[in-house]
Amino acid sequence: MGSPAPQTAPTLPSSDDREVYAIFRGQIVAEDQLVNHRMTWLILVQTFLLVILAAVVSSSAAMQHIRNIWVFKWAMCAAGVITAITVWAGIRAADREIHDLKQQYEDIYGGAVPANLPPIVGHGRNHKLGRIPFILPFFCVLLWLVLGFIVR
Secondary structure (H helix, E strand, C coil), X not given: CCCCCCCCCCCCCCHHHHHHHHHHHHHHHHHHHHHHHHHHHHHHHHHHHHXXXXXXXXXXXXXXXXXXXXXXXXXXXXHHXXXXXXXXXXXXXXXXXXXXXXXXHHHHCCCCCCCCCCCCCCCHHHHCHHHHHHHHHHHHHHHHHHHHHHCC
């Protein structure tokens, strides 16, 4: 039986490496939070608009006071579409910024992350569900277009 291999102490990143990592990671977290906030705004605004449209269309009293329900319906649909597209553009901008920050960080270190530091962003295989912020606004646009044509 051989003797166990000698244990070596892990190589710790330098304080400069940790500082650069913290700066880039902090900015990436901020951009990721913007995506989260924009998704929250999208869901809240879309829900609010849908409730208003449903309440007005289902209320005979409201229908009597709105002379041209067609204009109201399409105005609500336009607001839903514009909101969804605006949120999508904001999400796309934050995602591009995250990508650019990751690229800048990797350029500093020649593509290799300093030892014993986690990746600056997660691995691509874990980000498949991260595409939902890009898909949901388009489903909202589709929903509003369908509602525009079927709501009477």
